[in-house]
Amino acid sequence: MSQNILGEFEELVLLMVAALHDEAYGVSILENLEEELEKKLNISAIHVALKRMEEKGFVKSRFGGITESRGGRRKKYYVVTALGKRMLDEQYALRNGLYKRIPEIAFG
């Protein structure tokens, strides 16, 4: 296990950041996640997760250009770091390994 722990929600956000490549920012992450999960989320939860992960070094951010919409406020774009990608891979490998251990029986 790596030194840092990736929370469940954080993992989801991280996955989405990775999936969106360079287009991941608060609202886009939110909307895509809501679509995938089919449930309503709060933007603050997303931001909290992003900040935490930025602190741990899983993502890094940069400011976008000034646009007309959003009252002239710039967007902050997030991308996954190498460390972050490694975390995702590890998680995936872990889950997968455990999943493969399940015997072939019919569950109720």
Place this chain on the structure above:
Amino acid sequence: MQPPRKAIDFLRWFCRADYVEEIEGDLIEIFGKESVEAPRWSKWKFTWRVMKYLRPGFIRSFQNVNQPYSPDMYKSYFRIATRAIAKRKMYSFINAIGLSIGIAFSVLIYLYIQDEKSFDQFHTNKEHIFRLDKASYSPQAAQRGEYPVKRSAYVPLPLGEALKDEVPEVQYLTRFSVGGREIFRYGEKVFSEEITLVDADFFRMFSFPLIAGSPDHLFSDKHEIVLTPEIAEKYFGNEDPVGKVVTLRLQGEKQFTVTGVIEAPPANSSLSFKILVPIESHPRYARNLDQWGSFSFPTFIQLHPQASIATLRLKADTLIRKHMGEMLDRWHKEGNVPAGFSYFEPHYTNLADIHLTTDVGWEKVSNPKNAWILGGIAVLIIVIASINYISLALTTSAARKIEVGIRKVVGAYRGQLIIQFGAESLVLATISMFIGLGLVALFLPIFNEYTGKGISLTSFNVLPVIGTSFTIALAVGLLAGSYPAFFLSGFLPVKVLKGGFTSKFKAGFARPLVVFQFSLSAFMMISSVIMYRQMEFITTKDLGYDKEHVLVIPTQAGQTAKSDKLIEQFRNRLITEPAVVSVSGTSASFSQGYSQTGYKINGEDKFSYVYRVDPEYINLLSLRLKEGRNFDPRIASDTNAVVINEALAQDMGWENPLEENLNWRQDTLGLGANVIGVLKDYHFMSLERNIEPMFLSLDKKGAGYLTTMLVKLSPGNVSEKIESVRSAWKELYPDKPFDYSFMDEDLTNQYRSYERWMSITTLSTGFAIFIACLGLFGLAGINAASRTKEIGIRKVMGAELSHIFMLLNKQFVWLAVIAFLFAAPLSWYVMTRWLSSFKYAIAMSWELFAISMLLGLTLALLTVSYHAISASLINPSKTLKYE
């Protein structure tokens, strides 16, 4: 649709600077979409989302940790504060004065309250010492319609002794009888002195230090006497008084040996004395030894340290039952005393409580309510001064806005500015504190006179005094200064330096303040005017007799026929004296005591005041007879007759009093005294009471002897006449001191306490008004200053001076009127209650209120006029130059 402004402001306020832009942007984007698709709750949702960001990781650090708080800055602040104060000398002065007066007053009140609380606290045994007093049913009070229980410190002589003998809880006992003025002689020196009679235990119980003599041995011999240093010096000069023999006339001349010198009691002692003599020498001691029915000797007991007062009560009750039970039962039956009441119910007042127990009459007793009233006045004055401070500071802020702007531009944080302005008010407050302390020292003697106290700034109270004034100054400085500090430091540099930032400083704030101040002052003014009128009324009201130029001289011959003879002698001697109009004798002069007697008429209990007089009495005082005649010395039966007043006739229901008899001595043989005359009612008691039934009698045995002589002087040079009377006295009675007083002075002394209170109220009113005017003055000044441009323009357009004058003053006149409208009903209510304690009071007429209002208005106008006039005289070219 726009997202809610306040939510965004709030977010910007609390959120970390490096997150704000992103979060705001995202929220606005979401809002943008939602307001189109689902507009109904979109604003609420926005606000709610903002709230969700109130989390530890997102809140910015409010400590401006980068602020420099170096000590140098404080030095600078101090200098700047001083400069700022000096620049506006007049306003600083006004503020400082107002605050100083407030501080001075509070300190004085503090001293007063401390003094009151400190009464009798210096006795080491105070916890165990109790005064015996009684609550008793008072038929006189019942007759007057009051609650029929009166308390008094006069108890039977043997009660104390019995308690000490039979109740083990009682350790020590002393009576404390103030004997009045008796003739005291040593060699050639003869004066009448106040004698106090006590038991030997007195010296063991109370902590009055002895300069000579030891507490365990004093008064073992019953002819000892102990003096205070003042007396010792008066009679013995520098010689050692111990061992000297003096003569006292206490029912005959007796000799006493000085065995001790005791320090005079301090001003805050309820027990005061000059000369102490054993109680056994009391003129009525022998007679009262087993008189359980005579209540005339104040008594103190000291309990053993472990004794419980509850046990004492029980045992004392048993004891009282034993000695007085039968007598009390008899009295209760005879007097028809209602159930639940008694003629003698014992009470025990702890020594430390005596001073503030107003129910029981005792020397220097004072009402604890007074302390509250005074405290209230002090708080009032401070509140007014603080309000002044705030409003003045705020209104001068207009001039400082540029300074604030520049400071901020140069890099001052808001906190620093707050400290700077706070420092200013602190410096001012400290200056006020020193001035205030100075005022205290200056006015302490006058304050003492007004309150009848002897407070001095000793080493004991200097520290608390300074501490109190410092605390007040600090509190006011900080509190009152904080609002202006916050207000001033909040100016935005951009707005301020660009100009056009007229802090239309809400005159909405200043006005209610000024109205409040003025209402308070108006209230006090109206009350003072009414009080003044009432006192004037009281002191000049026609009492029904002529009190001018009447000397009141105690005969000092005791309750014996000698007194009567003395009066005769004196009268004969002075018949040829042109200075003297007439001489008469009475048992008691007005306000120097009275006598009441009770009797049963047809089974009903009646009470009446009685004075023993001689036939000259009525004429000397110019009392007016309604019907009948005066006593005639040639008619023998007149010695048995009475002259009554109208009130008595009314009380008895007599239509023709001259045909009636008053059986006041309860003669079983005859019909009693026949009524030969009816006097028009006159105020023989203080004006606080209604005129009650009273009669005059020549009867020596029943009504007492003529112990007081009245000498009416002819008009003219008073001191000369007194001299002639004095030499006549010295001729006839060389070994009696010539003690006299003036009847009209005696009477005004009755109202001494009211006068004192009136002085205090007038003084406080004066201060309150002064401070309110100071505030008004400042306000008017600023008002005028901020309108100089307007005035300049008006003048150029041709306005007259008087017009400008009225323009500026109009608003203040309105303020004053409103203030009066608030104050009038309040003072009406309070004064009605005060006046109700007087049976003879003035009516609160409209003119009283009108006078006060006029006075107030005039004062207000005078105050604001200074500025109005100077403003209207300014040359417009000066004010309009900078357009």
